[in-house]
Amino acid sequence: MARVGVEQSLTNVSEALREKGYDVIELRQETDAQGCDFCVVTGIDSNIMGMQDTVTQGSVIEANGLSADEVCRQVEQRLGRS
Incomplete structure (x- = not known):
């Protein structure tokens, strides 16, 4: 099953x-995203400083305005399960 990093507030x-059944880890700092297939973030403070350092090769899902x-569904679609 896919490993999904999720921001603490979500x-x-x-x-x-x-x-x-997903393996979910809490994202507390940038390095927690390493090894994740997906990262779910609030998007509230999305790239404020314009930096583009890549921490993970996984997809990032911005949860702002989305229900759980x-x-x-987005995770399943990106895995090709829907």
């Missing part, structure tokens, strides 16, 4: 992904 998303179910 507990509803973390719970929904765990229920679907919509985030799960």
Whole structure:
């Protein structure tokens, strides 16, 4: 199953992904994203400084305005499961 890093404030998303069997880790700092297939972020402070350092090769899903179910659907779509 895919490994998904989720920002701390998105507990509803973390719970929904765990229920679907995904390996979910909490993103507390940038290095936590290493090894993740996906990273779910709020997008609130998205690239404020314009820096483009890459920490992960995984896809980034911006959860701003999305429900937990919509985030799960995006993960499944990107895995080709829907």
